[in-house]
Amino acid sequence: MKEWLVYRQSLQGQTIGLVPTMGALHRGHAALVERCRKENDLVVVTIFVNPSQFNDPKDLSRYPRTLEQDLAILEQLGTDHVLVPSAEEMYPEGYRFRLKEDGISNIMEGLHRPGFFEGVMTVVLKLLNLARADKAYFGEKDYQQLQVITDMVSEFFIPTEIIPCKTEREESGLALSSRNALLSDAGRNKAAAIHRVLMESPDIAAARLTLEELGFQVDYIEEHWGRRFAAVFLEGIRLIDNISLKDIHHAAVS
Numbered sequence: 001m002k003e004w005l006v007y008r009q010s011l012q013g014q015t016i017g018l019v020p021t022m023g024a025l026h027r028g029h030a031a032l033v034e035r036c037r038k039e040n041d042l043v044v045v046t047i048f049v050n051p052s053q054f055n056d057p058k059d060l061s062r063y064p065r066t067l068e069q070d071l072a073i074l075e076q077l078g079t080d081h082v083l084v085p086s087a088e089e090m091y092p093e094g095y096r097f098r099l100k101e102d103g104i105s106n107i108m109e110g111l112h113r114p115g116f117f118e119g120v121m122t123v124v125l126k127l128l129n130l131a132r133a134d135k136a137y138f139g140e141k142d143y144q145q146l147q148v149i150t151d152m153v154s155e156f157f158i159p160t161e162i163i164p165c166k167t168e169r170e171e172s173g174l175a176l177s178s179r180n181a182l183l184s185d186a187g188r189n190k191a192a193a194i195h196r197v198l199m200e201s202p203d204i205a206a207a208r209l210t211l212e213e214l215g216f217q218v219d220y221i222e223e224h225w226g227r228r229f230a231a232v233f234l235e236g237i238r239l240i241d242n243i244s245l246k247d248i249h250h251a252a253v254s
């Protein structure tokens with residue numbers, strides 16, 4: 001990271017776009033990088049499986065890691081710089097310093113995964129400071145994360161614009177996620193029901209019931225900010241998704 005910081009000093013007069021990732025890249029990440037490529041002179045991608053945002057050590061250890069493949073994808077996409085810091089470089093003082101939010105991070109992902117948003121905000125603050133990018137790109141699949149980060153950047157006067165990007169989906173409707181790789185083929189087919197049920201259910205109680213009947217273990221289904229959110233377990237893998245309530249109404253009238 002030291003070399004990068006020295007090099008970063010030398011970059012003047014070029015716009016920089018950042019795509020922070022935890023690797024195991026898929027088409028969803030590619031869409032972020034492609035947009036970043038269009039909107040900036042230089043594209044920086046970080047790959048760091050951030051231990052501080054995992055409350056379950058099993059989840060951390062089985063998180064897919066595909067570095068060589070990721071680097072090949074990023075080269076094809078025309079990425080200028082890929083930063084792959086180690087945990088020691090990111091947390092030289094261990095977890096001595098951390099950021100806490102006391103509002104919207106207390107619901108959904110924050111409530112069900114204690115420490116998750118502390119870990120995310122702390123690492124994203126570090127990554128934003130490392131890259132000092134003009135723009136940083138985040139997917140709407142992690143909508144609550146996107147909200148927390150957008151508010152954090154505003155609150156701390158961080159001069160990076162946070163760019164929200166639409167969720168990329170498989171044809172079946174399944175939201176693209178690195179965790180999908182951990183599902184069996186049958187699980188992947190079944191997981192397509194999450195999006196369908198969110199879109200088709202008249203309310204969250206009905207959505208919960210249908211998902212449970214289909215064999216999902218529901219962590220939560222809630223509505224906030226004009227959106228419907230779900231977190232479910234399938235084959236022991238935790239999957240999240242969300243949709244805009246406007247899209248339900250469109251689907252109902254068309």
Ligand code: PAF
Pocket residue numbers: 020021022048050053120123124142145
């Ligand atoms: O969304 C992710 O992949 C991670 O939460 C992020 C933003 C890269 C921070 O580790």
